[in-house]
Amino acid sequence: MKAFVVSEHRHPSKIQTSYDAPPPKVGKNEILVDVFSVGLNFFDVLQAQNKYQLQPPLPFVLGTEFAGVVSKDAVIPKGCSFKAGDRVFGAAQGAYAEQVSVSYLQLLPIPNNISFDQAAGMSITWPTSYEGIVGRGEAKKGDWVLVHAGAGGVGLPAIQIAKSLGCKVIATAGSKDKLDVCRDLGGADFGVDYSKDGWQKEVMKITGGKGVDVVFDPVGMLIPSLKVAAWKCRLVVVGFAAGTIEKIPANLILVKNVSIVGLHLGAYYKKEPAHPITIWKNLFKGFASGALKPVVFDGVYDGLEAISQGLQDIEDRKTWGKVTARVREEATGRVIEGKVKSKL
Structure with a gap:
């Protein structure tokens, strides 16, 4: 073989x-x-x-x-x-x-x-993105959702899932070509180059000064993302693709009354084995309707x-x-x- x-x-x-x-x-x-x-x-x-x-x-x-x-x-x-x-x-x-x-x-x-x-x-990316946006992020219609590394393996599904809920999505990426992918293939409403200084100001301008309600972060950008977090924002820790595990100042969490939650998909299969089944049922509905497309x-x-x-x-x-x-x-x-x- x-x-x-x-x-x-x-x-x-x-x-x-x-x-x-x-x-x-x-x-x-x-x-x-x-x-x-x-x-x-x-x-x-x-x-x-x-x-x-x-x-x-x-x-x-x-x-x-x-x-x-x-x-x-x-x-x-x-x-x-x-x-x-x-x-x-x-x-x-x-x-x-x-x-x-x-x-x-x-x-x-x-x-x-x-x-x-x-x-x-x-098998790995789609349930991760779904649980991150829906389960841990608790995104709902009308929310502003910030998806970091939007052109990546979990980023594009996250964008699609958030859009299917009726959210307004801002995707970040490090180049124009990847931002085009976020918009054209993912359906993001806005794209922001997070490799440039001051990207947070652009996010705040897009949201009319409100900030975002959900941050989906597979990169390791929680600390800079706190600058664009709205009141009661949910910041979802998905991974550390940038290679650095952040140490988050607790006072910043307190001041904005935000929640920082982790996501380890694999643990569900041991801790809550019925939950991934529910995730897949909802994903299959999205695939069948055409709302979601790998x-x-x-x-x-x-x-x-x-x-x-x-x-x-x-x-x-x-x-x-x-x-x-x-x-x-x-x-x-x-x-x-x-x-x-x-x-x-």
Whole structure:
């Protein structure tokens, strides 16, 4: 089997695709899935270098997000509703391979109007964005919502979800091209370049001096965002893509009567396992109605051989939306022997 195997910890750019990896072992309640597309994430870069909080023992197959079909060779566990040939997506260690073994409880059906490329990047980003905007941010119709890194993997879904609620959305990004993505593909009402000094003044002008009611922050910009926080603003901590974990002065929280709340999606599956089911039911309604639509980066990464380039482009911030790589041809199911064909 062809797979992206990490035999020793190193940067993905220094790892060659293996053509003789052993097939995945299928455990109890697991199903064998033929992988068609995979979602690329920055944490994969970290995991390959032994810098991530979740580290499988060496050697291991890199990757978590995938979309594909239930293999014809799959043994269907008792109580499982999936059957061979069903289009599915999910998350499991070892996704960067021709096949992956995953618990059927972690699989979801791909909606008819969603492609393999789109589905490959949905399992982590979309529920994170939904819970951040709806659950933790408590956004409602008429709210001003500030989405940092709006052109990113969780940013674009966050924009769409906030707009579907009737919110007014201000998206931030670090370039004109990415701000265009926020508006054209995400639906943001306004775009602000947060790499420029004084971006907060622009936000305050847009909101008529009121400030924003919700801040969705996957970057690590809570302290500068407090300058644009309205009375009783909810600031949602999603991540620290900028690399710095902030130490927030408590007096600033007190003065504006704001709330700062954290979001760790993975913990729900242990603490509140019923909650992710509710999240997905609401997301599927949005996908079916067309109010929500997964956005995939238009650089084409064909074949497992192109994954290292895709991860490098993510690390270099050359991408937007969700970055995916194609493992099989959607029409035939044949494994792709390809190279990156990026439009960058």
